Amino acid sequence: MTHLLQIENLSVDLVVHRRYRKVLQDVSITVEKAEVVSLVGESGSGKSMTARSVLSLLPAQGKMSGGIAFDGQSLIGASYKEWQKFRATKAAMIFQDPRASINPVHRIGDFLTEALVHNRGMDRHEALERAATLLEQVGIDDATRRLRQYPHELSGGMLQRVMIASVLLIEPQLILADEPTTALDVTTQADVIAVLDDLRAQRDMAMLFITHDLELAAAFSDRIAVMYAGFIVEVSTPAQLHARPLHPYTAALLHSRPMLHERTARLPQISGRPLSAFEAPPGCPFQDRCPYVQPRCSESMPQPLLIAGSIVRCHRASELELVSTVGAGGGQTHG
Amino acid sequence: MSLLTNLTNREDHHLLRKVHDRIGTGGMVAGGFMLFLIVAATLAPLISPMSPNAIDLLNVSSGSTWLHPLGTDNLGRDVLSRLLWGARPSLLGPTLVIGVATIIAVPLAALAGWSGGVIDQIVSRFLDLVFAFPGILLAILAVTLYGPGLYPCSMALALSYMPWIARVTRSEILRERNKPYIKALEVQGLSGFAICVRHLIPNVSATIWSQVTISFGYALIDLAALSFLGLNILPPGSDWGVMTNNENAILQGDLNQVLYPCLLIILSVTSVTYVGKRLSDENTRLLK
Amino acid sequence: MGDAVHSAETDHVRRLNGPAVEVAGLRKVFRVSGGVGGRRHRDFVAVEGASFSLEQGHSLGIVGESGSGKTTIARMLVGIDTASGGSIRVAGRDRSTPAKSTSERRRRGSEMQIVFQDPYTSLDPRQSINRCINEVLKLHRAMTENERRQRIIELLDQVGLTEHQGLVLPKNLSGGQRQRVAIARALAAEPAVLVLDEAVSALDVSIQAQIINLLNDIRERTNMAYIFISHNLAVVRQVTDQTLVLRKGVVVEQGDTEKILDAPENDYTKLLLASVPEPGWKPRRIRADAALSRESEI
Numbered sequence: 001m002t003h004l005l006q007i008e009n010l011s012v013d014l015v016v017h018r019r020y021r022k023v024l025q026d027v028s029i030t031v032e033k034a035e036v037v038s039l040v041g042e043s044g045s046g047k048s049m050t051a052r053s054v055l056s057l058l059p060a061q062g063k064m065s066g067g068i069a070f071d072g073q074s075l076i077g078a079s080y081k082e083w084q085k086f087r088a089t090k091a092a093m094i095f096q097d098p099r100a101s102i103n104p105v106h107r108i109g110d111f112l113t114e115a116l117v118h119n120r121g122m123d124r125h126e127a128l129e130r131a132a133t134l135l136e137q138v139g140i141d142d143a144t145r146r147l148r149q150y151p152h153e154l155s156g157g158m159l160q161r162v163m164i165a166s167v168l169l170i171e172p173q174l175i176l177a178d179e180p181t182t183a184l185d186v187t188t189q190a191d192v193i194a195v196l197d198d199l200r201a202q203r204d205m206a207m208l209f210i211t212h213d214l215e216l217a218a219a220f221s222d223r224i225a226v227m228y229a230g231f232i233v234e235v236s237t238p239a240q241l242h243a244r245p246l247h248p249y250t251a252a253l254l255h256s257r258p259m260l261h262e263r264t265a266r267l268p269q270i271s272g273r274p275l276s277a278f279e280a281p282p283g284c285p286f287q288d289r290c291p292y293v294q295p296r297c298s299e300s301m302p303q304p305l306l307i308a309g310s311i312v313r314c315h316r317a318s319e320l321e322l323v324s325t326v327g328a329g330g331g332q333t334h335g
Numbered sequence: 336m337s338l339l340t341n342l343t344n345r346e347d348h349h350l351l352r353k354v355h356d357r358i359g360t361g362g363m364v365a366g367g368f369m370l371f372l373i374v375a376a377t378l379a380p381l382i383s384p385m386s387p388n389a390i391d392l393l394n395v396s397s398g399s400t401w402l403h404p405l406g407t408d409n410l411g412r413d414v415l416s417r418l419l420w421g422a423r424p425s426l427l428g429p430t431l432v433i434g435v436a437t438i439i440a441v442p443l444a445a446l447a448g449w450s451g452g453v454i455d456q457i458v459s460r461f462l463d464l465v466f467a468f469p470g471i472l473l474a475i476l477a478v479t480l481y482g483p484g485l486y487p488c489s490m491a492l493a494l495s496y497m498p499w500i501a502r503v504t505r506s507e508i509l510r511e512r513n514k515p516y517i518k519a520l521e522v523q524g525l526s527g528f529a530i531c532v533r534h535l536i537p538n539v540s541a542t543i544w545s546q547v548t549i550s551f552g553y554a555l556i557d558l559a560a561l562s563f564l565g566l567n568i569l570p571p572g573s574d575w576g577v578m579t580n581n582e583n584a585i586l587q588g589d590l591n592q593v594l595y596p597c598l599l600i601i602l603s604v605t606s607v608t609y610v611g612k613r614l615s616d617e618n619t620r621l622l623k
Numbered sequence: 624m625g626d627a628v629h630s631a632e633t634d635h636v637r638r639l640n641g642p643a644v645e646v647a648g649l650r651k652v653f654r655v656s657g658g659v660g661g662r663r664h665r666d667f668v669a670v671e672g673a674s675f676s677l678e679q680g681h682s683l684g685i686v687g688e689s690g691s692g693k694t695t696i697a698r699m700l701v702g703i704d705t706a707s708g709g710s711i712r713v714a715g716r717d718r719s720t721p722a723k724s725t726s727e728r729r730r731r732g733s734e735m736q737i738v739f740q741d742p743y744t745s746l747d748p749r750q751s752i753n754r755c756i757n758e759v760l761k762l763h764r765a766m767t768e769n770e771r772r773q774r775i776i777e778l779l780d781q782v783g784l785t786e787h788q789g790l791v792l793p794k795n796l797s798g799g800q801r802q803r804v805a806i807a808r809a810l811a812a813e814p815a816v817l818v819l820d821e822a823v824s825a826l827d828v829s830i831q832a833q834i835i836n837l838l839n840d841i842r843e844r845t846n847m848a849y850i851f852i853s854h855n856l857a858v859v860r861q862v863t864d865q866t867l868v869l870r871k872g873v874v875v876e877q878g879d880t881e882k883i884l885d886a887p888e889n890d891y892t893k894l895l896l897a898s899v900p901e902p903g904w905k906p907r908r909i910r911a912d913a914a915l916s917r918e919s920e921i
Binding site for chain 3: 216
Binding site: 514515516518519520521522523524525526527533534537538 | 762808
């Protein structure tokens with residue numbers, strides 16, 4: 001069976017200060033048709049870079065190795081034209097800051113219909129009508145008036161809805177959403193996420209959702225991939241991830257988040273700070289912060305293991321019994 | 336001894352590499368050229384082969400000879416010596432202009448940018464007013480009042496260059512003063528003067544420096560033009576501007592006498608401006 | 624050594640009698656220019672009639688979404704903005720009007736300090752950490768150079784930084800470490816009240832937990848009062864005793880944090896709580912603005 005999106009052993013190096021710096025290491029993940037996969041991680045984990053690699057939106061002079069295939073066809077070595085065609089029809093991206101990704105001097109209507117009119121040769125009036133229908137669906141009232149407005153006349157939440165509508169309009173098979181709600185208020189976030197997930201599901205579109213918020217990812221993802229220092233350290237279903245995290249980093253992330261419904265006397269904290277891929281020591285990148293570290297952790301990066309349907313990269317995954325909340329065990333091993 | 340030289344060498348190497356990182360190879364060449372000119376001008380009395388005003392009517396407008404490497408002018412004066420001596424007012428003039436302009440501009444800009452409101456309005460309108468007078472015109476005015484010379488010309492130009500530096504500095508200070516670290520110092524209760532002197536001005540200094548170097552080039556040209564017009568340095572004194580005003584040489588086709596000072600003016604203006612641009616680019620890069 | 628200083632600090636704060644902060648009828652109106660050429664003005668009410676009081680050693684959360692006026696309140700408290708109406712008293716002294724002298728500003732600085740959201744712009748990029756804290760100590764405390772050096776090491780230690788980290792420039796520190804420095808700088812003035820304006824919002828989850836613990840430790844040790852401004856209800860739960868919910872400049876609910884988060888009475892508070900992703904949460908199309916404007920019309 002072919003996957004809709006298959007990333008295999010992807011490694012990326014970017015030039016920073018005239019030097020190559022590793023940003024992704026040996027990343028493998030698949031997205032099936034109509035599936036939602038979330039990439040979760042802290043700053044520098046490489047989650048955004050993974051999504052950008054899929055659309056070949058890496059900065060100039062990036063070095064890339066490994067495979068990316070869409071619907072069974074490899075995208076590696078594709079020409080600029082082929083990439084453009086891919087981005088115009090098959091996959092589309094929603095960025096964090098809609099204000100930075102919508103041209104401020106064009107009307108909303110022009111922005112929404114540009115792709116349809118130029119790439120598909122659709123009649124302008126027909127395109128505007130479709131845009132109006134979609135705006136209503138993403139929760140924007142008075143759509144025909146909005147089409148004539150400029151981006152600065154809309155709030156951030158409204159603009160992100162416009163952005164979502166623009167992506168849905170080109171009917172891609174895959175949506176890449178890079179922290180689409182991080183800049184929004186919580187109430188707006190809830191609504192925008194609901195809109196995005198509803199409309200995506202109706203159209204059988206797959207989505208790769210990038211976020212730093214584990215709970216948000218858990219709310220509507222089919223699978224979650226946790227990233228750290230350019231590696232995917234664990235891939236699991238939301239339920240499994242919360243019930244029995246396999247990687248110490250995942251468990252620590254779950255522990256250290258403040259809970260809405262109880263006050264924790266002292267949040268269990270991970271010492272140190274999240275590392276970027278280029279700073280990581282040889283071996284497991286989490287070794288310096290890991291409470292379960294052993295000598296072998298600095299010797300080699302663990303290979304992906306399949307445990308109870310989840311994929312994990314930890315030498316001790318099968319022996320550790322981690323929990324998601326701090327109970328009597330205080331997050332320590334029970335085994 | 337060898338250890339000492341080794342140490343200093345390594346130090347030098349380190350410093351040179353730091354400078355190279357900031358202004359690049361082109362900037363090093365340009366900066367080195369300016370350094371060379373400054374050293375040559377300082378040492379002019381020691382190194383110039385003869386007196387710049389020694390007239391040798393038997394040997395006028397000669398080409399390059401062993402005695403006169405760059406030839407002589409239409410009065411038989413040694414061109415190399417005149418260039419070396421002329422470098423002194425030619426470089427000192429713009430230094431004076433920009434130095435005085437900066438000393439007035441930065442406090443004014445800080446006052447306007449920090450205080451805001453009415454004070455900012457008054458200072459800004461004053462800057463606009465000064466801005467409206469062309470520098471050369473102010474210099475001519477100064478010369479009619481005080482007679483020709485380097486000082487009246489420099490002071491007049493300093494006044495006209497001041498708003499250029501003040502405006503850029505003010506807008507940079509306006510941007511900087513809204514940053515949280517300045518707000519935090521205000522909340523601490525640090526006086527406005529201390530915040531400006533210790534924090535605001537140092538943090539916009541890169542912008543000030545790049546504006547200063549660019550203005551330096553313009554001032555050099557303006558002063559040369561004033562000399563050419565006979566308002567700044569008067570013969571027999573000489574700077575590069577005076578040397579370009581040699582109609583006899585031009586009429587007789589002895590272009591090299593005029594060519595050398597022109598070349599020096601162009602090269603030094605380009606060098607200083609280039610270094611300034613590199614510094615300002617580097618500043619934007621570091622801010623990102 | 625360290626203990627002696629800590630207890631001195633505790634004494635300093637305890638010497639106050641009466642509430643650390645008293646705010647009554649606080650109001651802020653911004654004049655927004657509109658129309659052609661900005662000739663026509665209209666008034667925008669950012670904060671309307673906020674009142675609260677905060678005892679020493681207690682922590683008050685101010686929550687709300689963007690445009691709710693929570694940051695405006697913080698700015699008025701520390702004197703970056705001037706209140707259009709109402710009164711502010713901190714440590715028993717009125718600060719409703721702008722400080723008239725530098726010494727007055729300095730005294731207010733020693734009563735209340737602030738930590739901002741963005742650790743990357745909160746420190747002077749040209750000043751080493753030691754010099755940054757030293758400057759504040761010189762301003763507020765009569766100490767010899769040696770005492771100051773000692774105190775800097777203590778302050779750095781309190782926020783979990785090493786002596787060596789005091790020597791470097793901010794660019795050599797991570798975001799979380801810079802936020803620790805910003806906290807140490809605020810503590811150096813030994814204020815009675817610390818305002819934290821989204822101070823943990825820009826940090827990664829694992830770093831956020833460290834800073835929350837640090838803040839709770841400091842409050843326990845120094846009996847300092849906090850005004851904790853945040854949009855994140857889960858974080859507010861960990862750091863505060865009382866909470867004030869703001870919506871469009873108006874306080875819609877205030878009281879004990881536990882009561883507000885466990886049994887909210889106001890519909891807006893309920894909506895805020897329902898919007899927080901947590902285990903079992905499903906995003907619903909709430910149509911926040913529509914639902915609430917309909918409700919407010921009734």
